[in-house]
Amino acid sequence: MPELPEVATVITELKSCVLNKPVKQVKVHLDKVLKNTNVKQLNDALVNHSFVDIKRRGKYIIFCLSNGLFLVSHLRMEGKYFFEAKGSQFDLNHVLVEFLFQDCDQLNYHDTRQFGTFHLFNRYQFENARELNKLALDPLDQEFNHQAIFNKGHKSNKKIKTFILDQTNISGIGNIYADEILFASKIHPETLAKNLNLSQYQLICQNATDILKKAVEMKGTTIGTFTFKKDHTGGYQHFLKIHGKKGKQCQSCNTTIIKKKINGRGSYICEKCQIQR
DNA sequence: CAGCGTGTTGAGGA
DNA sequence: TTCCTCAACACGCT
Numbered sequence: 001m002p003e004l005p006e007v008a009t010v011i012t013e014l015k016s017c018v019l020n021k022p023v024k025q026v027k028v029h030l031d032k033v034l035k036n037t038n039v040k041q042l043n044d045a046l047v048n049h050s051f052v053d054i055k056r057r058g059k060y061i062i063f064c065l066s067n068g069l070f071l072v073s074h075l076r077m078e079g080k081y082f083f084e085a086k087g088s089q090f091d092l093n094h095v096l097v098e099f100l101f102q103d104c105d106q107l108n109y110h111d112t113r114q115f116g117t118f119h120l121f122n123r124y125q126f127e128n129a130r131e132l133n134k135l136a137l138d139p140l141d142q143e144f145n146h147q148a149i150f151n152k153g154h155k156s157n158k159k160i161k162t163f164i165l166d167q168t169n170i171s172g173i174g175n176i177y178a179d180e181i182l183f184a185s186k187i188h189p190e191t192l193a194k195n196l197n198l199s200q201y202q203l204i205c206q207n208a209t210d211i212l213k214k215a216v217e218m219k220g221t222t223i224g225t226f227t228f229k230k231d232h233t234g235g236y237q238h239f240l241k242i243h244g245k246k247g248k249q250c251q252s253c254n255t256t257i258i259k260k261k262i263n264g265r266g267s268y269i270c271e272k273c274q275i276q277r
Numbered sequence: 278c279a280g281c282g283t284g285t286t287g288a289g290g291a
Numbered sequence: 292t293t294c295c296t297c298a299a300c301a302c303g304c305t
Binding site (some may be wrong): 167 | 281
């Protein structure tokens, strides 16, 4: 489900309902989602403390705690958060973690495929965490610039789609927006990163910023069953031009859109607009 | 029944 | 060492 716009949307929603509420208890129904901690440590860290801020780095969600600790959450493929107000009825099926607040509201972490992760860090660990420090800037960052991306890309033997999906090159892009960005840039996803010139990287970066910014405004894309809240779906799905459109006509040239696997990822391409070189 | 998937990582090869 | 590819993770849906 989540690429940068979806994670940003989840964070906005979470901030509207869970900030500054003291935690009563954390229940964990699947131990392996806790990567560097355990139920006892998590409860010691959270009980009688609250989330004072929630931030994003790449596709990671960072819960900043009132005691200076950090709970870092990654949704991977299917992680979702469901806020349940006091007294509401909910299904615990596929809920892996329950955060119970002292006011009896609660936040449930739901993940059918169980790929999501939680890390608990103190400030030193947080500032030195490899998972976070290796992330590149994302396309919405003020300092994001195509020159730095080109400097890496022109030495890379990867296909450009694989290159922009690599979070150490650009963070925040996933399989859906990668297809959209390359289509908007009229670049074939299998073009080798080293064969693109500076102005093509400028185009990719500008389209990445434009598309992600718009997707954030639209509260992300919904495909299949994803909802960040049960009664709400993302609006960017209506703006997708290429991803998921196999067999349909390209909006700009009417050519039939094809699908092929690129480094294991389903990829949608207009072979007329996106010339391979 | 087989194939597929919004993400990442570690193993293994070059 | 570095760079790259791919299986694996687990489950529901087509």
